[in-house]
Amino acid sequence: RPKIIALANQKGGVGKTTTAINLAVGIALAGKRCLLVDLDPQANASSGLGIAIKRRGGSHFALISPDSTEQAIVPTMIDGLDILPSHPSLVQLERELQGTSDRERRLQMALIPVSTRYQYILIDCPPSLGLFPANAFLCCDSVLIPIQCEYYAMEGLAQILADVEKSKRMNSCLRVEGVLLTMFEPESVFAHEVADEVRTHLGELVYDSIVPRDVALAEAPSHGKAILQYAPRSRGARGYVELTRELLMRQNSN
Amino acid sequence: RPKIIALANQKGGVGKTTTAINLAVGIALAGKRCLLVDLDPQANASSGLGIAIKRRGGSHFALISPDSTEQAIVPTMIDGLDILPSHPSLVQLERELQGTSDRERRLQMALIPVSTRYQYILIDCPPSLGLFPANAFLCCDSVLIPIQCEYYAMEGLAQILADVEKSKRMNSCLRVEGVLLTMFEPESVFAHEVADEVRTHLGELVYDSIVPRDVALAEAPSHGKAILQYAPRSRGARGYVELTRELLMRQNSN
Numbered sequence: 001r002p003k004i005i006a007l008a009n010q011k012g013g014v015g016k017t018t019t020a021i022n023l024a025v026g027i028a029l030a031g032k033r034c035l036l037v038d039l040d041p042q043a044n045a046s047s048g049l050g051i052a053i054k055r056r057g058g059s060h061f062a063l064i065s066p067d068s069t070e071q072a073i074v075p076t077m078i079d080g081l082d083i084l085p086s087h088p089s090l091v092q093l094e095r096e097l098q099g100t101s102d103r104e105r106r107l108q109m110a111l112i113p114v115s116t117r118y119q120y121i122l123i124d125c126p127p128s129l130g131l132f133p134a135n136a137f138l139c140c141d142s143v144l145i146p147i148q149c150e151y152y153a154m155e156g157l158a159q160i161l162a163d164v165e166k167s168k169r170m171n172s173c174l175r176v177e178g179v180l181l182t183m184f185e186p187e188s189v190f191a192h193e194v195a196d197e198v199r200t201h202l203g204e205l206v207y208d209s210i211v212p213r214d215v216a217l218a219e220a221p222s223h224g225k226a227i228l229q230y231a232p233r234s235r236g237a238r239g240y241v242e243l244t245r246e247l248l249m250r251q252n253s254n
Numbered sequence: 255r256p257k258i259i260a261l262a263n264q265k266g267g268v269g270k271t272t273t274a275i276n277l278a279v280g281i282a283l284a285g286k287r288c289l290l291v292d293l294d295p296q297a298n299a300s301s302g303l304g305i306a307i308k309r310r311g312g313s314h315f316a317l318i319s320p321d322s323t324e325q326a327i328v329p330t331m332i333d334g335l336d337i338l339p340s341h342p343s344l345v346q347l348e349r350e351l352q353g354t355s356d357r358e359r360r361l362q363m364a365l366i367p368v369s370t371r372y373q374y375i376l377i378d379c380p381p382s383l384g385l386f387p388a389n390a391f392l393c394c395d396s397v398l399i400p401i402q403c404e405y406y407a408m409e410g411l412a413q414i415l416a417d418v419e420k421s422k423r424m425n426s427c428l429r430v431e432g433v434l435l436t437m438f439e440p441e442s443v444f445a446h447e448v449a450d451e452v453r454t455h456l457g458e459l460v461y462d463s464i465v466p467r468d469v470a471l472a473e474a475p476s477h478g479k480a481i482l483q484y485a486p487r488s489r490g491a492r493g494y495v496e497l498t499r500e501l502l503m504r505q506n507s508n
């Protein structure tokens with residue numbers, strides 16, 4: 001059975017997609033078979049990995065009928081990493097599923113046919129606490145929460161932690177995988193204050209690894225590449241290499 | 255009748271709330287009576303203007319019963335600016351409204367009782383193309399789209415423009431108020447490339463005013479202040495003063 005981790009935070013623009021892509025690539029390069037599920041209608045994880053527009057829409061088909069998941073999966077340029085790409089049509093699907101009784105279990109059913117093929121499945125969520133994050137929380141083992149060291153992101157942390165807690169009623173093994181500080185600017189006093197506050201409140205849950213603000217991370221997706229392919233010696237790449245190592249080590253010790 | 259402008263972009267973290275707060279303050283300081291409607295369950299606009307948690311929830315009550323709007327409105331510390339604050343309970347409300355026939359007209363009905371009191375109404379939207387942005391698009395005159403000069407934000411622009419276009423079927427006078435380049439880093443070649451591309455595609459729709467990346471804009475909300483109160487001589491403040499002036503001038507010439 002694969003380890004399933006959702007990347008979630010209803011606060012927008014905190015680095016969910018950037019972390020999902022670069023962690024998935026890190027895990028695949030470490031020799032584990034990995035599937036990245038793009039559950040965001042924006043389809044940023046799909047375009048950031050260079051998946052052509054006409055090949056997107058996999059996650060839409062899979063949520064409608066679980067036995068189409070296998071052929072909806074697309075390989076990436078990284079050996080060992082596949083993706084279930086997304087499509088803006090997920091916006092309509094969210095509306096259509098609202099009346100159905102199993103609407104929150106769709107992703108769980110969709111992943112059953114393929115789960116023996118992967119050791120890790122990462123799910124990139126849209127910035128909300130709506131139907132798609134709910135689907136992710138019901139089928140994943142844990143939630144990785146990227147957070148910027150800024151005021152609004154701090155305020156939102158209580159909401160996402162409460163939402164994970166609530167989802168435990170439907171998925172008893174759900175827990176927080178970790179909290180990742182992203183876009184960190186070491187020269188900003190304010191960022192250090194927020195980081196200290198997060199560590200005081202959440203202690204061990206916060207990764208030692210910190211991802212700095214690095215323009216290379218914003219440029220890489222425009223080339224359809226992960227940071228390790230685009231700028232392997234950049235500070236952003238080092239941050240995600242360290243995170244991958246720390247996350248894999250935490251699996252072994254659990 | 256007030257001019258109603260929605261701040262919308264399904265891409266997260268592009269500066270919707272920061273623009274909504276600082277533009278609303280700019281408009282009030284220019285002598286116009288302004289109402290800021292916080293339609294995001296994150297309630298960032300409410301906390302960024304220092305509204306105490308126990309006084310939030312206004313927009314929730316107003317969407318349930320329009321005649322409660324008046325007493326749900328709260329004054330801010332800026333003379334001439336009021337706010338209809340938000341609350342995380344909006345997440346549940348979005349689910350509850352899904353089955354009702356008038357779910358997309360709720361905000362329109364809620365604003366009727368108070369519209370004679372204001373010359374401008376700004377609506378801060380959550381990062382989605384769901385029920386609350388749909389409510390905003392059906393009652394507003396125009397949509398102001400903040401955008402970061404980064405790859406994912408560019409990709410998302412086509413989606414939000416298509417969504418505005420679609421909403422014209424239900425609200426014939428809807429148009430794009432303008433596209434604002436935010437968090438601009440003048441020393442980044444990539445940012446200039448993206449900015450040039452946006453201007454080539456959208457021409458006049460893009461404001462001349464550009465808001466630079468400025469840490470003062472990230473710090474201000476933790477003090478419950480707008481940038482003009484927190485750091486009036488900062489580059490961020492100058493950017494929003496220029497935007498306010500340009501937006502008000504465009505109203506006169508239309």
Ligand SMILES: Nc1ncnc2c1ncn2[C@@H]1O[C@H](COP(=O)(O)OP(=O)(O)OP(=O)(O)O)[C@@H](O)[C@H]1O
Binds near residue numbers: 017040126236381
């Ligand atoms: N460490 C970093 N340094 C600089 N830029 C970054 C970094 N991480 C992400 N970015 C850029 O910041 C923007 C926001 O990141 P990203 O899209 O990954 O966030 P998100 O949480 O997935 O957003 P959304 O809420 O819209 O899904 C993107 O343009 C991305 O390229």
Ligand SMILES: Nc1ncnc2c1ncn2[C@@H]1O[C@H](COP(=O)(O)OP(=O)(O)OP(=O)(O)O)[C@@H](O)[C@H]1O
Binds near residue numbers: 010267268271273471
């Ligand atoms: N010009 C700027 N320079 C530096 N930081 C900024 C700037 N504008 C906004 N910020 C900060 O960036 C973060 C994102 O901005 P903001 O919350 O306004 O975006 P948003 O689009 O409203 O996000 P969401 O999609 O979650 O609603 C916030 O922490 C904010 O304080």
Ligand SMILES: [Mg+2]
Binds near residue numbers: 016040125
């Ligand atoms: Mg994303």
Ligand SMILES: [Mg+2]
Binds near residue numbers: 272294298379380
């Ligand atoms: Mg916002």
